[in-house]
Amino acid sequence: MRPMLPGLSRSTSPAAIHANRFIIAMTVTLASVLELLDTSIVNVAVPHMMGTLGATLDEIAWVSTGYVVANVIVLPISGWLSSQFGRRNYFALSILLFTIASMACGAATTLESLVMWRIIQGIGGGGLLATAQATIFEVFPQKEMGTAMAIFGMGIMAGPALGPTIGGWLTDAYSWPWIFYINLPFGIVALLLTLIYVPDSGLQQKAERIDYIGLILLAVGIGTLQTMLERGEKQDWFQSGEIITLVIVSFVSLYTFVIHELETEHPIVNLRIMRDGQFSAGLLYAFLTGAALYCTIFMFPVYAQSLMGFNAFQTGMFILPSAIATAIALATTSKLVARGVSPKVLIVLGTVLFCYSMWQHNHFTTESGAGDFFWPLVLRGLGLGMVFVPLNNLAMSNVEAIEIPGASGLYNLTRMLGGSVGIATAATSLGHLQQSERLHLVEHLAGNDPAAMGRLAQLKQILIGRGIPDAMAQIKAYAVMNMQVEKQVTMLAFAKLFLWFGVILACALPLLALMRHNRYSQSVDLH
Known part of the structure; x- marks a missing residue:
C-alpha cells in the first residue's frame, strides 16, 4: 500500500471501493470541473488584467494560451504518468499543483509570473480529466457505467459553459484575482476527498523505462x-x-x-489502441462533438454580448437552462443505456435535436430576446447531453481495462482539439462571412434600392424632426444606416455559423456504422 498523509485513513478493499463509488465519482468530477472552468473563466476578465498588468491584447492572450497548451500536452500522457506514480498519488498531486498555482495566479503582479503560473496550473489540470474518467471506469460495475458517466458528463459540459458567467460575476463584484482564488476551497476539498476515498488502480503497470524521445516530440x-x-x-x-x-x-x-x-x-502513449476500429471511429466522433460543443459555448456568448448588448451575467443566465437540460439528458440517457436502449438510437436522437436547435439559432434576428433564446438553447443542451454518455460507452467498449487510462487521455485530448480547431475555424469564418454579407447588402445601397432609400429618407426626417439641420441630418442618417447594416451583417454571419455547427455534428453520424454496441465486451468490474 502506498504511503498516506498523517491523519488520513481509507479502506482499499473491493467492498469499500464499491460502497464509496459515488463519492469517488463526485470527487473526480469536482476536480475535472475546476480544470474545465479555468479554460474559459479568464476570458471575461481580460480587459481588467490588461489594465492591472499593463499588457497588450496579444501579450495577455498567453494567459489563456499557456494554460490550454499545458493541458493538451499532459492529457495524452496522463495514463503513463498515472502508472508511474500510482493513480491516486498522481491525481492528488495534480489537484495540489492546480490549487497552489491558482493561488499564485491570483497573487501575480506581473504578466510573466501570471503566464508562468497559468502554465503550471495547466500542467496540474491536464492530469485530472483522463485520470478521473479512468477511475470511474474501474470503480463502477459495467451495469452502472451510464450513471457514472452521467455524473462525469455534467461536469465536463457544465464547466466550460459556466466559466464566463462565474468569471464575469467575480470580476464585477470583486476583482479579477478572485477568478483564481475561487478554486482554493474546492481544490482543498477535492484533494482531501481524493486522499481518503480514491483508490489506486489494480491494473496499472509501471513502465520499465521512460520514453523521453516520445515525450519531447509530443510536447513540441x-x-x-x-x-x-x-x-x-x-x-x-x-x-x-x-x-x-x-x-x-x-x-x-x-x-x-x-x-x-x-x-x-x-x-509514452500507446497508439496501438487505435488499431481497434471502434475506438478510432469514437475518437473522430469525439473530435466533431468537441467542435460542436465548444463552438456553441464560445460563439453564443460572443453573439449575445457583442451583437445583442447583454452583459456576461445576463448571458450566463440565458445559458443556465441549457446546462440544466444537459444534466437532465445525461441522467436520462445513462438510465436508458443501463436498461438496454441502443446507444446509437440515443446518439442519433441527440444529434437530431442539436441540429434542429442550430436551425432555430439560424433564425435569430437583431430583434430576438430572452424568450427567443430559451427553447433553442434548451434543445442544444438536451442534444449534446444525449450524445455524451452513449458515445463514451461505444468508444470504450472494446478497450481492455488495462488500456483505459491511455485511451481516456487520447479521447479527452481529441475532444479538446476538436474544440480548438472548431473555435479557430469559426472565428475565421465569422470574419469571412461578415465580409461576404456586407458586400451583398452594400450592393442594394449602392444600387439605390427603393427599400433602402426609403429607410434612409425616414431616418433623415426623424433627425430633422429633432432639430438637426438638413445637411447634417443626411450625414447622420447615413451613419445610422451604416450601423444598422453592420449589425445586420454580423447577425447574418452568426446565423450561418450556427447552422454550420449543426452540419458538423450531422456529418459524424455515418461513423456509427463502424461502431457496434457490445454491452459486456469490456468488464472493469473488480468487485
Missing part, C-alpha cells in the same frame, strides 16, 4: 499545434511567418512521434 508537436490554433486568427493565419513555422514544426514533430510510438517497446 501538440504545443505548437495548440499555439497555432490559439494565435492563428490574430496573426492572419498563413499570411504570418510565425504561423507557417508553427505548422511545419507541429507536423514534423507529430509525424515523427507517431512513427516512434509505434516502433518503441515502451511508448
Whole structure:
C-alpha cells in the first residue's frame, strides 16, 4: 500500500471501493470541473488584467494560451504518468499543483509570473480529466457505467459553459484575482476527498523505462499545434511567418512521434489502441462533438454580448437552462443505456435535436430576446447531453481495462482539439462571412434600392424632426444606416455559423456504422 498523509485513513478493499463509488465519482468530477472552468473563466476578465498588468491584447492572450497548451500536452500522457506514480498519488498531486498555482495566479503582479503560473496550473489540470474518467471506469460495475458517466458528463459540459458567467460575476463584484482564488476551497476539498476515498488502480503497470524521445516530440508537436490554433486568427493565419513555422514544426514533430510510438517497446502513449476500429471511429466522433460543443459555448456568448448588448451575467443566465437540460439528458440517457436502449438510437436522437436547435439559432434576428433564446438553447443542451454518455460507452467498449487510462487521455485530448480547431475555424469564418454579407447588402445601397432609400429618407426626417439641420441630418442618417447594416451583417454571419455547427455534428453520424454496441465486451468490474 502506498504511503498516506498523517491523519488520513481509507479502506482499499473491493467492498469499500464499491460502497464509496459515488463519492469517488463526485470527487473526480469536482476536480475535472475546476480544470474545465479555468479554460474559459479568464476570458471575461481580460480587459481588467490588461489594465492591472499593463499588457497588450496579444501579450495577455498567453494567459489563456499557456494554460490550454499545458493541458493538451499532459492529457495524452496522463495514463503513463498515472502508472508511474500510482493513480491516486498522481491525481492528488495534480489537484495540489492546480490549487497552489491558482493561488499564485491570483497573487501575480506581473504578466510573466501570471503566464508562468497559468502554465503550471495547466500542467496540474491536464492530469485530472483522463485520470478521473479512468477511475470511474474501474470503480463502477459495467451495469452502472451510464450513471457514472452521467455524473462525469455534467461536469465536463457544465464547466466550460459556466466559466464566463462565474468569471464575469467575480470580476464585477470583486476583482479579477478572485477568478483564481475561487478554486482554493474546492481544490482543498477535492484533494482531501481524493486522499481518503480514491483508490489506486489494480491494473496499472509501471513502465520499465521512460520514453523521453516520445515525450519531447509530443510536447513540441501538440504545443505548437495548440499555439497555432490559439494565435492563428490574430496573426492572419498563413499570411504570418510565425504561423507557417508553427505548422511545419507541429507536423514534423507529430509525424515523427507517431512513427516512434509505434516502433518503441515502451511508448509514452500507446497508439496501438487505435488499431481497434471502434475506438478510432469514437475518437473522430469525439473530435466533431468537441467542435460542436465548444463552438456553441464560445460563439453564443460572443453573439449575445457583442451583437445583442447583454452583459456576461445576463448571458450566463440565458445559458443556465441549457446546462440544466444537459444534466437532465445525461441522467436520462445513462438510465436508458443501463436498461438496454441502443446507444446509437440515443446518439442519433441527440444529434437530431442539436441540429434542429442550430436551425432555430439560424433564425435569430437583431430583434430576438430572452424568450427567443430559451427553447433553442434548451434543445442544444438536451442534444449534446444525449450524445455524451452513449458515445463514451461505444468508444470504450472494446478497450481492455488495462488500456483505459491511455485511451481516456487520447479521447479527452481529441475532444479538446476538436474544440480548438472548431473555435479557430469559426472565428475565421465569422470574419469571412461578415465580409461576404456586407458586400451583398452594400450592393442594394449602392444600387439605390427603393427599400433602402426609403429607410434612409425616414431616418433623415426623424433627425430633422429633432432639430438637426438638413445637411447634417443626411450625414447622420447615413451613419445610422451604416450601423444598422453592420449589425445586420454580423447577425447574418452568426446565423450561418450556427447552422454550420449543426452540419458538423450531422456529418459524424455515418461513423456509427463502424461502431457496434457490445454491452459486456469490456468488464472493469473488480468487485
